[in-house]
Amino acid sequence: xxxxxxxxxxxxxxxxxxxxxxxxxxxxxxxxxxxxxxxxxxxxxxxxxxxxxxxxxxxxxxxxxxxxxxxxxxxxxxxxxxxxxxxxxxxxxxxxxxxxxxxxxxxxxxxxxxxxxxxxxxxxxxxxxxxxxxxxxxxxxxxxxxxxxxxxxxxxxxxxxxxxxxxxxxxxxxxxxxxxxxxxxxxxxxxxxxxxxxxxxxxxxxxxxxxxxxxxxxxxxxxxxxxxxxxxxxxxxxxxxxxxxxxxxxxxxxxxxxxxxxxxxxxxxxxxxxxxxxxxxxxxxxxxxxxxxxxxxxxxxxxxxxxxxxxxxxxxxxxxxxxxxxxxxxxxxxxxxxxxxxxxxxxxxxxxxxxxxxxxxxxxxxxxxxxxxxxxxxxxxxxxxxxxxxxxxxxxxxxxxxxxxxxxxxxxxxxxxxxxxxxxxxxxxxxxxxxxxxxxxxxxxxxxxxxxxxxxxxxxxxx
Numbered sequence: 001x002x003x004x005x006x007x008x009x010x011x012x013x014x015x016x017x018x019x020x021x022x023x024x025x026x027x028x029x030x031x032x033x034x035x036x037x038x039x040x041x042x043x044x045x046x047x048x049x050x051x052x053x054x055x056x057x058x059x060x061x062x063x064x065x066x067x068x069x070x071x072x073x074x075x076x077x078x079x080x081x082x083x084x085x086x087x088x089x090x091x092x093x094x095x096x097x098x099x100x101x102x103x104x105x106x107x108x109x110x111x112x113x114x115x116x117x118x119x120x121x122x123x124x125x126x127x128x129x130x131x132x133x134x135x136x137x138x139x140x141x142x143x144x145x146x147x148x149x150x151x152x153x154x155x156x157x158x159x160x161x162x163x164x165x166x167x168x169x170x171x172x173x174x175x176x177x178x179x180x181x182x183x184x185x186x187x188x189x190x191x192x193x194x195x196x197x198x199x200x201x202x203x204x205x206x207x208x209x210x211x212x213x214x215x216x217x218x219x220x221x222x223x224x225x226x227x228x229x230x231x232x233x234x235x236x237x238x239x240x241x242x243x244x245x246x247x248x249x250x251x252x253x254x255x256x257x258x259x260x261x262x263x264x265x266x267x268x269x270x271x272x273x274x275x276x277x278x279x280x281x282x283x284x285x286x287x288x289x290x291x292x293x294x295x296x297x298x299x300x301x302x303x304x305x306x307x308x309x310x311x312x313x314x315x316x317x318x319x320x321x322x323x324x325x326x327x328x329x330x331x332x333x334x335x336x337x338x339x340x341x342x343x344x345x346x347x348x349x350x351x352x353x354x355x356x357x358x359x360x361x362x363x364x365x366x367x368x369x370x371x372x373x374x375x376x377x378x379x380x381x382x383x384x385x386x387x388x389x390x391x392x393x394x395x396x397x398x399x400x401x402x403x404x405x406x407x408x409x410x411x412x413x414x415x416x417x418x419x420x421x422x423x424x425x426x427x428x429x430x431x432x433x434x435x436x437x438x439x440x441x442x443x444x445x446x447x448x449x450x451x452x453x454x455x456x457x458x459x460x461x462x463x
Contacts, residue, residue: 061393064435067082109140111137137170150174154208155174159172174231186211220266228270272406293406429453451463
């Protein structure tokens with residue numbers, strides 16, 4: 001099909017060249033959108049910047065505010081001013097009456113593994129994997145996602161490249177390799193790799209930093225400390241089975257309480273916390289007893305587990321797994337059944353999270369799915385099924401920012417994210433849409449995000 005398309009285009013170019021010369025050829029491409037190029041430098045402002053003529057959503061979930069302007073100085077929000085503010089000697093951006101809001105935060109994102117198939121991730125040169133991840137990081141930022149909490153994978157190098165301005169992308173809060181028990185959700189070995197002896201080499205996934213296997217408290221301590229040494233903001237453990245797993249059933253409970261506690265204590269010694277992949281009540285409760293601060297998924301939770309989350313002040317990092325157009329497609333009946341259970345549990349989970357007032361985060365968990373990454377924000381817009389639109393936006397901005405701040409001294413970025421307030425980092429979006437009514441504008445970020453700013457630097461400006 002591509003071959004035929006290429007032949008048609010080349011034939012048309014030849015025809016136009018013969019009839020009208022170069023101008024006729026160039027007319028063929030008039031109006032085509034040129035994508036933002038990797039490595040293109042964002043626009044910086046040497047002095048203060050004033051954003052005016054806007055409706056403000058500050059991230060709190062409260063109503064939009066009129067009649068204010070935002071002053072940005074040195075990459076941070078300097079002040080929220082009444083009216084247009086002082087404009088003499090300051091660059092001004094007129095937002096055209098549109099909504100100004102904080103940059104979005106995806107609290108469950110796989111920076112290195114989202115936009116590549118599982119087969120490619122396991123068989124391609126690791127350099128290729130990282131190049132794909134760099135391209136996707138730029139696309140993530142251009143969707144208005146200015147920060148992500150990476151929940152597993154070798155993202156340290158990409159984070160550094162983004163922070164140094166080598167490539168464009170969101171702020172990355174890395175967890176490093178996912179820590180899994182043998183036969184756990186992060187055990188990616190093949191059957192022929194078993195048994196593992198004391199001198200057996202590490203698997204390819206372990207060597208590349210995708211996941212590491214740890215059995216017993218001593219190994220869990222070692223693997224946790226290794227990720228902290230590499231620069232992890234928080235630690236990720238697999239405490240239960242999953243839908244996509246080849247070996248571990250959805251209902252399995254993984255790691256003993258002592259093993260989980262070993263990771264919690266090691267992370268706590270560095271001033272940060274542990275999050276766990278888990279679905280079932282038994283796994284959730286075991287993790288909470290061990291001191292885990294963030295439950296990732298948990299769609300099969302019962303009321304007792306949810307009450308326990310609320311009582312412990314833990315975060316429930318939920319994703320809208322609804323077995324809809326964004327769901328992964330599985331060829332076997334067993335995984336489709338697990339997927340059905342999780343989808344049914346998702347509806348109950350959002351209801352119980354509100355009923356018991358659990359601190360709830362939004363994330364996507366797009367993994368090994370290049371076709372699904374462009375729909376990242378659709379995973380947010382669909383939450384209006386359970387919440388009003390401004391509450392959803394608050395979840396993806398200030399609430400997620402509060403969750404990421406749990407990394408304490410391991411936070412790689414100095415400053416508040418997810419809020420528009422004095423002193424906060426200037427991660428800002430200007431949007432075409434009315435979030436007090438709906439979030440449909442998120443379904444087409446290329447068209448509806450008119451300005452994207454991260455740290456006071458403008459990466460997109462179509463105002």
